[in-house]
Amino acid sequence: MDFSFGPEDERFRAQARAWLAAHLVGPYAGLKGRGGPGSEHEGAEDRRGWERELGADGWIGLGWDRAHGGYGNRGATLTQQVVWAEEYARAQAPGRVGHIGENLLAPTLLAYGSPAQRDRFLPPIARGEELWCQGYSEPEAGSDLAGIRTAATLDAGDSGYRITGQKIWTSLAHEADWCFVLARTEAGSRRHHGLSFLLVPMDQPGRIEVRPIRQLSGTSEFNEVFFDGAAARAEHVVGGAGGGWQVAMGLLALERGVSTLVQQIGFASELGEVVRVALRTGAADEPTVRDRLVRQWAELQSMRWNALRTLGAQSGTGGQGRPGGADPGAASVAKLLWGGWHQRLGELAMQVRGAPAAVGPYDWSADRPYELDALQRLFLFTRADTIYGGSDEIQRTIIAERVLGLPKGARPST
Incomplete structure (x- = not known):
């Protein structure tokens, strides 16, 4: 393929470079070079404000296809997305706290989600207002994802699910508003059968507990997350009940x-x-x-x-x-x-x-x-x-x- 940058790409580059120069000032100037791997704890609140700054001017969801519900902010081409990534890094802009929602969940919803799920969750991600974390790995099911034990049972009347179990190595769980959780919704199922992909609100005191994991570096970007009857609505199951494995594998490819x-x-x-x-x-x-x-x-x-x-x-x-x-x-x-x-x-x-x-x-x-x-x-x-x-x-x-x-x-x- 030809990955050279054309005139439109260079105009897009100039626009991106000018925006970053104009906005990495004031409270955001001190964020330069901060918030990357191993230092994701730095400037957390200001970086959340930075996320909203990006969203306000349409720099989140650049590659989302406008033909799919009009969620994309700019309909950027692949090369323009690369240009933005290059300029963002060169400007030493801060590590993104919204990347899990933008780069993992949003494309997954575009591929597997219902129109109602897209309408509910994509706009807040694009505005930088809702942050996400990923509930995949467990103490006994890390790389072997099909061995997960976290269970979700359907309430009487099919109104929603109650989730019980533990996730581990959950990045940004202490900052996130929502978590997408892979859970076993079919009792007695094994391996990749009987799994569902649920969207779970994190603000559930007494039902969700987040415990930081202290690392060799002394920081705590990763967390343990304990679910004790946490609620998830039935309409927030992506890909349908039992379709979680396909959705989870699709998301990992997008990663x-x-x-x-x-x-x-x-x-x-x-x-x-x-x-x-x-x-x-x-x-x-x-x-x-x-x-x-x-x-x-x-x-x-x-x-x-x-x-x-x-x-x-x-x-x-x-x-x-x-x-x-x-x-x-x-x-x-x-x-x-x-x-x-x-x-x-x-x-x-x-x-x-x-x-x-x-x-x-x-x-x-x-x-x-x-x-x-x-x-x-x-x-x-x-x-x-x-x-x-x-x-x-x-x-x-x-x-x-x-x-x-x-x-x-x-x-x-x-």
């Missing part, structure tokens, strides 16, 4: 969409900082370090082109067709590529720093432990990159079975 390019632009910024540190410390004079720096750069370029190729294949239906059909292994390949790459970058960041990487500033007057700097957080956070979002082992199994056609391995009985 590697344009947001992957945003992620990679962030990776490029991190790599640039590692290179600068290597030059400053003299580590770049070592041939082995230079080789690793060049290899990281080359692999990042390869990931970018792979992401663009995958996006191009998915956009054949205008981006609103059933996701994941073009290449059943594309999402797994992308996850394997970036997970290992980012983890190696964290290790390289420590190598170019040398011994000082093991310590940091300490406030002796307040007797307060030092706070990690950006590269230290990068190293600690990336230890989980090959686990969360589907471990490397699971991704390789998907490729083996769905792409290469190899025999399926043994599965747990529950």
Whole structure:
């Protein structure tokens, strides 16, 4: 495919660049470079205001097809979405608190949701008013998503569901207004049968409890979420009762969409900082370090082109067709590529720093432990990159079975 930028794209780039320059001021100027992986706790309230700022001027839902209910703000092409992602990263705009709603739930509703569900949930996402989190993984069902045990039972009269169970590694659950939850709605069902995809309001005191999980980096972006009879309306089941597995798999395919390019632009910024540190410390004079720096750069370029190729294949239906059909292994390949790459970058960041990487500033007057700097957080956070979002082992199994056609391995009985 031809991914060069045409005159319309460059006009769109100028518009995006001008808007970001004009709005990353005042209370938002201090958000630059904040809120990324490992620092998602920074400036949470201001970043929520920033989300509404984006929504007010139509910068959320750029690629939503206007033909599907008129929800899209701009009807941006694929290349224009890439342009926006590039300019957003170059401006060091803050990490998005609304990305789960915009990049995961919204396309899923466009593909699988009812008109009433789209009318209810897409406009508040586009305005930056409602934030979402994802209720998938459980303590005994992480990468093996089909093993979930969270149950939802239908109330008398079919008015709604009551959800009981536990989710874990739930990003931004402490900030979210809503959660999309994969739960077992058919008693006695196993594996991917009998699951439903429910939209659940988080403001249910006594029925939903969020407990932060403290990480190696000292921060708590992830959470445990406990459901004790939490309510979900029957009309808020996406894809119908029992259709949750198809919807959940479609959403996971969307997870590697344009947001992957945003992620990679962030990776490029991190790599640039590692290179600068290597030059400053003299580590770049070592041939082995230079080789690793060049290899990281080359692999990042390869990931970018792979992401663009995958996006191009998915956009054949205008981006609103059933996701994941073009290449059943594309999402797994992308996850394997970036997970290992980012983890190696964290290790390289420590190598170019040398011994000082093991310590940091300490406030002796307040007797307060030092706070990690950006590269230290990068190293600690990336230890989980090959686990969360589907471990490397699971991704390789998907490729083996769905792409290469190899025999399926043994599965747990529950």
